[in-house]
Amino acid sequence: MNPEETTQQTADIGSMIADLTRAQAGVDYVAWCLHGQCRAHESRPEVSGVPRMADSCRRIAEKLSFDTDDKLDGRLLRLGTGRLIRTVLATARGAVYCEQVVPGSYLVGVTIGLPGDQPAGRELAYRADEAIADRVEHFRDQIHGRRYDLGSWHSEHMREELRATPIRPRTSEEDFGDSVPSGLPATVTGRTGHPAVPVARDAVRAQDLQLVALFDESGPAFCVDVLHDPRVAERIRHDQRPSAAQRRGWYQELGAELPDYLLELAKTARGAIGGPLIRAVLDVEDGAVYYRRLDASRYVVGLTVFQEQVFPAERRVDAMMDAWPA
Numbered sequence: 001m002n003p004e005e006t007t008q009q010t011a012d013i014g015s016m017i018a019d020l021t022r023a024q025a026g027v028d029y030v031a032w033c034l035h036g037q038c039r040a041h042e043s044r045p046e047v048s049g050v051p052r053m054a055d056s057c058r059r060i061a062e063k064l065s066f067d068t069d070d071k072l073d074g075r076l077l078r079l080g081t082g083r084l085i086r087t088v089l090a091t092a093r094g095a096v097y098c099e100q101v102v103p104g105s106y107l108v109g110v111t112i113g114l115p116g117d118q119p120a121g122r123e124l125a126y127r128a129d130e131a132i133a134d135r136v137e138h139f140r141d142q143i144h145g146r147r148y149d150l151g152s153w154h155s156e157h158m159r160e161e162l163r164a165t166p167i168r169p170r171t172s173e174e175d176f177g178d179s180v181p182s183g184l185p186a187t188v189t190g191r192t193g194h195p196a197v198p199v200a201r202d203a204v205r206a207q208d209l210q211l212v213a214l215f216d217e218s219g220p221a222f223c224v225d226v227l228h229d230p231r232v233a234e235r236i237r238h239d240q241r242p243s244a245a246q247r248r249g250w251y252q253e254l255g256a257e258l259p260d261y262l263l264e265l266a267k268t269a270r271g272a273i274g275g276p277l278i279r280a281v282l283d284v285e286d287g288a289v290y291y292r293r294l295d296a297s298r299y300v301v302g303l304t305v306f307q308e309q310v311f312p313a314e315r316r317v318d319a320m321m322d323a324w325p326a
Contacts, residue, residue, distance in 0.1 A: 010040075013101070016135045017042045025131035026124045029057040029110040029272075033102075036066030041043040046113060053112065055273030061108035063271065064089070064098045066107065072261060072282060080236040081305055082285025086150045089265060089280050091119065093272030095125040099136045099150055101142075107136050110272055115256060122279075122318065126311075151283060152310035189248065190222035195209060195325045200224040203302075203320035206232055208313040211248070211303035212320065213255050220252045224301075235286055235305040251289075255301040258291055262305055283310055290317050294324070 017030045021042045031041035038058050064087060069153045073084040085100040097109045107131045114121035133150035134264045140147060149155055186204050188197060200212040204224045211225035211230050226232055228244035236247060258280075266277040280291040290302035300321065304313035 009143065012105070012139060014040055014108070014316075016055075016107065020131060020135060023131065026111050026128035027113045027131060029054065029061075031061040031108045032056060032133075033061055033065035033106045033108055034302060035104050036062050036069070038062050046171040049109070049270040050112075053272065056188065057110045057112075059091075059098055060110070060265075060269040060272050061098075064096060064198070064265060065108055067261075067265060068098050068100070069104055075254065075257070076282060076284055076289070079247075079284075080242075081287050082237070082286050084282060085148050086133070086283035086288075087281065088125075088283075089262070089269055089273070089277055090114075090122075090125055090275055091273045091275050092116070095128065095279075096269055096273060097129045097132050098184050099132050100148070101136055101139060102145065107132055112272060135291075148285070149307050149310075151281075152308050152312070155308035156311050158210050186224050186278065187228060187244070187248075188224050190220055191231065192222065194222050197222055199320055199323050201326065202323075203316050208304055208309035209302055209316040209320075210305060211251060211301075212317075213252060213301045215255055215299050215301065216307060217297045219256055221298075223248060223252060232305055237286070251301070251303055255290065257300070258289075258301065262291065288313065290314060292317060297303060 013032045020027045020030045021044050029043040031038045043054050068087045076084050087098040089096045094112045098319040111128045130153045133153050134239050139260050201224050204212050206226045206229040213223040248281045279292045282289040286307050287305040292300045302317045
């Protein structure tokens with residue numbers, strides 16, 4: 001890449017940052033981080049008017065971009081669903097979104113004023129997340145990079161356009177169906193009589209949300225999954241061609257480790273978005289891992305291995321958590 005191209009791309013990223021902070025998209029602070037170092041940033045008055053808030057936002061931007069590229073990516077890469085391209089952390093008060101431009105280069109946004117009503121706050125966070133992803137995808141188009149489909153926002157818009165077409169062919173999503181075929185029920189392991197198992201079983205399906213697991217102070221409490229479905233298995237790019245039981249074990253190991261990864265990030269994020277951390281998304285090239293906090297000792301992990309279903313799967317997680325027994 002020649003110096004002129006580098007200068008132009010830096011200018012384009014600067015414009016992207018300015019556009020995001022000036023748009024009414026719920027993004028209060030935006031930073032471009034290169035190898036964990038903030039190279040450019042801009043904030044709205046909601047951030048710049050609060051003492052030390054911009055510094056708090058910059059610290060979590062640098063920390064999250066570095067960990068996304070280093071600690072978290074290395075752990076997830078072993079699962080056979082590609083590299084980590086997007087990380088989201090959210091509390092009841094705010095959210096941080098870290099989205100890969102190219103490896104080592106990240107656009108990080110922060111929302112510091114989510115409304116107290118959780119569904120409303122969730123929707124605002126989704127809108128901000130989508131706005132950042134859209135800018136990143138547009139930039140990747142300019143540099144002739146393939147679309148990541150961050151958060152599956154692009155696929156979601158395509159589905160909306162298809163649904164609005166009066167006469168159209170069936171989509172592959174419709175052909176897939178809403179659940180696993182007859183004779184392949186979801187597998188339930190662990191405490192099968194737990195009162196939340198029916199709620200998890202209703203949420204899990206091969207089309208989008210393929211695994212839900214509950215963790216408590218003793219480790220995995222139960223796991224509901226359809227990892228044995230061949231349409232799910234074929235998405236796992238792994239040299240070992242692991243069995244469903246092996247993949248289940250890997251995701252349970254990851255789920256058990258998640259709090260340690262997230263606690264360190266949450267400590268850095270607290271100055272910007274408060275705490276505790278109640279939601280996290282680890283979006284890889286082929287799918288995503290979802291984290292939802294229930295209380296100080298219990299949390300839920302969800303999984304999709306279809307990149308085009310990352311947002312629909314998260315919606316299913318939302319609905320499941322709303323129905324989760326106390």
